[in-house]
Amino acid sequence: MNKAAEPHRVGRPRDVAKAERIVEAAWELFLTHGVEVVSMESIARQAGVSKVTVYATYTDKAQLFAVCLQREMSRIESAQGIYERQAEHQGLYETLHRFGIGLMTFLATDSAISFYGTLAAELRRSPLLAKSFWDVGPGKTQRNLADILSRASHQGDITIDDSLEAAETLIGLWQGLSNFQLALGIDRERDDDVIEARVKRGVEVFLRAYANPQS
Amino acid sequence: MNKAAEPHRVGRPRDVAKAERIVEAAWELFLTHGVEVVSMESIARQAGVSKVTVYATYTDKAQLFAVCLQREMSRIESAQGIYERQAEHQGLYETLHRFGIGLMTFLATDSAISFYGTLAAELRRSPLLAKSFWDVGPGKTQRNLADILSRASHQGDITIDDSLEAAETLIGLWQGLSNFQLALGIDRERDDDVIEARVKRGVEVFLRAYANPQS
DNA sequence: GTATTACTGAACGAAAGCGTACAATAAAAA
DNA sequence: TTTTTATTGTACGCTTTCGTTCAGTAATAC
Numbered sequence: 001m002n003k004a005a006e007p008h009r010v011g012r013p014r015d016v017a018k019a020e021r022i023v024e025a026a027w028e029l030f031l032t033h034g035v036e037v038v039s040m041e042s043i044a045r046q047a048g049v050s051k052v053t054v055y056a057t058y059t060d061k062a063q064l065f066a067v068c069l070q071r072e073m074s075r076i077e078s079a080q081g082i083y084e085r086q087a088e089h090q091g092l093y094e095t096l097h098r099f100g101i102g103l104m105t106f107l108a109t110d111s112a113i114s115f116y117g118t119l120a121a122e123l124r125r126s127p128l129l130a131k132s133f134w135d136v137g138p139g140k141t142q143r144n145l146a147d148i149l150s151r152a153s154h155q156g157d158i159t160i161d162d163s164l165e166a167a168e169t170l171i172g173l174w175q176g177l178s179n180f181q182l183a184l185g186i187d188r189e190r191d192d193d194v195i196e197a198r199v200k201r202g203v204e205v206f207l208r209a210y211a212n213p214q215s
Numbered sequence: 216m217n218k219a220a221e222p223h224r225v226g227r228p229r230d231v232a233k234a235e236r237i238v239e240a241a242w243e244l245f246l247t248h249g250v251e252v253v254s255m256e257s258i259a260r261q262a263g264v265s266k267v268t269v270y271a272t273y274t275d276k277a278q279l280f281a282v283c284l285q286r287e288m289s290r291i292e293s294a295q296g297i298y299e300r301q302a303e304h305q306g307l308y309e310t311l312h313r314f315g316i317g318l319m320t321f322l323a324t325d326s327a328i329s330f331y332g333t334l335a336a337e338l339r340r341s342p343l344l345a346k347s348f349w350d351v352g353p354g355k356t357q358r359n360l361a362d363i364l365s366r367a368s369h370q371g372d373i374t375i376d377d378s379l380e381a382a383e384t385l386i387g388l389w390q391g392l393s394n395f396q397l398a399l400g401i402d403r404e405r406d407d408d409v410i411e412a413r414v415k416r417g418v419e420v421f422l423r424a425y426a427n428p429q430s
Numbered sequence: 431g432t433a434t435t436a437c438t439g440a441a442c443g444a445a446a447g448c449g450t451a452c453a454a455t456a457a458a459a460a
Numbered sequence: 461t462t463t464t465t466a467t468t469g470t471a472c473g474c475t476t477t478c479g480t481t482c483a484g485t486a487a488t489a490c
Contacts (some may be wrong), residue, residue: 011465012457018467030309037251039447050468055449116398121332124400126235131401138395143227169420172391176383177330179394180353183331185339205384209424226435227487235439254477265438270479 007025019057021047027068031114033123035065038085047131065122069129072115077136080144092152093203100174102201107175108190142167158210166210234272236262242283246329250280250337272389280337284344287330292351295359307367308418314360315389315414322390323405328397357382373425381425 025046030040040061044051059063082102090098106112124165145167153160160166176198181189190193240261244253255276259266273279297317305313321327338345360382368375375381391413396404403409 005434008462010459012459012467014314014466033249034249034333036249040449041447051448052469053467056466060449068259116395117332117336118249120398120400121329124398130399131342134396134399134401138392142392150228163399165416169388169416172387172389172417173384174387177353177357179390180331181349182337183339184345184349185335188418201380201384202387205424207362209420225433225489227437227489230487256477256481267439267476267480268437273434275479386452 003127018047018049018053022049022054022057023064023068023071025139026064027072030065030068031111032118032120034118035061069123069133073133073136080136084182092148092157093207095119095148096170096203096206097199099148100170100202101195103141103171104174104178104195104199105192107178107183108195116179117183145170156212158207159212160210170202170206173206174199176202233262233264233268236402237272238279238283238286241279242287245280245283245318245334246326247333249333250276267288269414281344284338284348288348288351292355295351295355298396307372308422310363311385311418311421312414314363315385315417316410318356319385319389319393319410319414320407322393323397323410331394360385371427373422374427381421384424385417385421386427389414390423391417 022043026038026043029043029046038061038203040054041051044054047054054064058067120130123133142164146163149158149160149166149170150163152158153163178189178198237258241253241258244258244261253276255269256266258279259269262269269279273282335345338348357379361378364373364375364381364385365378368372368378393404393413
């Protein structure tokens with residue numbers, strides 16, 4: 001219920017920054033503590049806004065959470081564009097390496113950890129929303145990577161029949177056991193050099209397994 | 216505060232089954248709803264026990280959760296023994312395949328999904344507990360698999376220098392993107408044939424990448 | 431039987447969150 | 461200026477949970 005879309009011609013104008021601050025605060029708290037535990041008061045406090053304003057802008061907690069999800073989805077969506085623009089005019093190894101670093105760095109983020117931990121449970125209750133989150137999130141990443149691999153396959157650098165499958169394989173290689181370690185808060189996994197080593201090894205193993213026989 | 220250890224010589228004896236039922240109920244509720252949201256009343260109700268009995272057996276929710284974790288850890292620990300006993304006298308492919316099926320089937324379980332989703336956040340706050348959970352859980356699985364791979368390497372089936380690294384690689388191959396799909400509740404990922412296909416491909420890619428040059 | 435302990439149901443006070451109501455103030459248009 | 465709307469702080473009634481208390485009942489040892 002973002003009423004900022006219809007500007008009123010009379011009276012004190014709505015402070016659009018406030019609506020934004022509320023969503024930001026809510027998302028941050030949802031991520032760290034989970035939806036059900038976070039109170040509307042704490043959201044209002046975190047946003048530096050009266051609780052009444054929160055209720056004036058969003059009908060209730062469920063709707064606020066939905067808005068948060070929408071915002072996060074569009075943020076992720078725009079962030080994915082990076083890969084498409086940067087994949088040009090580089091060697092395959094370089095391209096994959098950079099992709100892997102970007103992906104694994106993101107997955108080591110507080111937001112990503114908390115999201116696939118605490119918040120995904122909420123999405124499990126609404127499969128439709130979960131599906132669209134998959135499509136703009138991990139699914140989109142998979143497709144982006146698959147495109148890169150497919151192109152490389154056509155150029156003869158590697159031999160791949162199912163590029164989506166190959167993309168999943170490579171992401172799996174990058175991940176290894178890091179998802180468990182990140183979930184458990186074992187923070188060694190978040191250091192740049194650990195990520196670097198993990199990605200490097202992943203690309204190498206991948207290229208070894210999918211190497212073109214005659215190269 | 217399991218007082219069953221010191222049997223009283225007089226008065227009505229403590230019903231040990233009740234303490235167990237309480238932990239079971241609590242664990243089930245914790246898994247599906249998260250620790251903070253579950254009330255002690257609901258635990259008592261689920262266990263078919265008075266709330267007073269819950270408080271008589273466990274001091275508070277935090278301690279009850281700790282007991283749950285201990286119980287789960289010992290359960291996992293005993294379950295891991297399976298792999299050690301069954302790895303003998305089979306071909307490498309068969310051994311790995313069976314290991315992968317067991318692992319991925321477990322990870323597709325409601326308990327596993329909920330645990331690494333909802334409950335791991337609790338563990339993140341107590342790194343020591345998280346570390347010991349890692350050691351009996353994923354870490355132990357990794358070591359078990361590494362042992363198998365190490366043996367196979369000594370027998371000349373494959374070429375591996377770091378068996379722990381290789382074990383992580385293989386598990387990563389098995390997982391692929393399934394952790395995200397499972398977290399989001401995309402249930403296609405839990406079908407036996409999907410798991411079968413995923414494990415099969417993982418083993419194949421792994422053996423291809425780590426194949427002994429002269430074989 | 432009695433003594434002792436376990437367990438139950440009901441109720442309590444305290445605290446916290448929800449969503450709302452109200453009076454007061456702030457910021458804009460007319 | 462007046463009018464209109466946004467925002468605030470406080471407070472409200474309602475619900476839920478926590479952890480405890482109490483009286484009554486159940487199960488065992490003596």
